[in-house]
Amino acid sequence: MSDQIESAAALMVRDYLILAFLVSLGALQISVSISGIRGLWLLPRRNLTRAFGILLIILGLGYYLLCPLWIEGPWSAGSVIDGTSENRAWGTASVDEISGARNLNDIHGGMAGTAYAVFFVLSAVLATFFAAAIGTINNRLFPSPSRSEGDAWSEAITQRVPEPTGDGLDALKNTDTLTTLKSSLRNLRDTGANDIRNQLQSAHRWSIPSLIGRMWRN
């Protein structure tokens, strides 16, 4: 029984990681297509990027909900048969059982709330790295002027990667992560201390850092 619970847990974790990765990557693509952060686009055009984001979310949910039809597991009988906490025998789920198949109690191999949170964060970080890597490759093949309009393919190879303006995600609007990282770190070194000092000076007088500063001076 405990072996079965362990296998169930591994199955749930694997499938949830796939779901969370696809959903986070999809949400990221929709988001960066709105804000114009080209450095994280997986495809060379804004509309394509947004459509691809939606497709990734649908794919993720489709996979997670439908794969009990062909993958054997302890798909929950608890939510489809009689409200018992026990799982049924290992096997594939029928179409009628699909809606409740993933509703597994954590004591029977399902995931606890904390596990969902941890695996989501992990997937979101992975999705960001993935988009940054593909975006960098993409940006070198299709530099910014041709990425949102025009014929990307014909102009791609002849153009250089542009110098970033600004830092952080702002700089990713016209270049890629690798280039941005260098300029962001340079900006942080050159202006970071000054920015932080300005922020501290503009804080309202009752904020804790201001109070500590005043106490320190007195």
Add this chain to the structure above:
Amino acid sequence: MLWINGFVGTSPTFDHIARILASDYLMPLAFSAVIFAIWFVGRDLADRRRYQRGTLLSAIAIGIANLVVDIIDSAYDRQRPFDELGDSLQLIFYRSTDPSFPANPMAVVFAIAMGVWIVDRRIGWVLMAAAAIYSVIRVYVGTFYPTDVIGGAVIGILAALITWFIFELLKPVPEIFLRILRGIGVA
């Protein structure tokens, strides 16, 4: 409670939808995806900083809400409705084993909804509506009492407001944190 749960079986199609909506994965994942996505959504630096504050605020609010729920759970072990009401309840979800009050999933989704509402009313209201639907569905499938989900919602909303208050008190620490993240290219 029994009135809401009494509709179970009226429409098998709706029951299937309810099982998916009430699940542990769908709504929490959707809410998490929203706070992840708004990190990148601003059109300019000021706009992005506002949304990123929302993401930080929601994430910390989730932590505070969970902590409060854990403390209450350890002090007060309310039985689940399917344990107390027996056959008069139609359970179409798994039998949870943790205390019923307050509803932890509601605390989490309302903490996110309120955290986002503070920085963007429009998205915030949409999330509030989704969180309310999630709450009703959880009562419908028989896993919580209405007072459990109300308790969870109040904890979540208060956690986000407390976090916002802490952010105001600590100003400009969150902004400095975001500036450093911008310096390493992630904000």
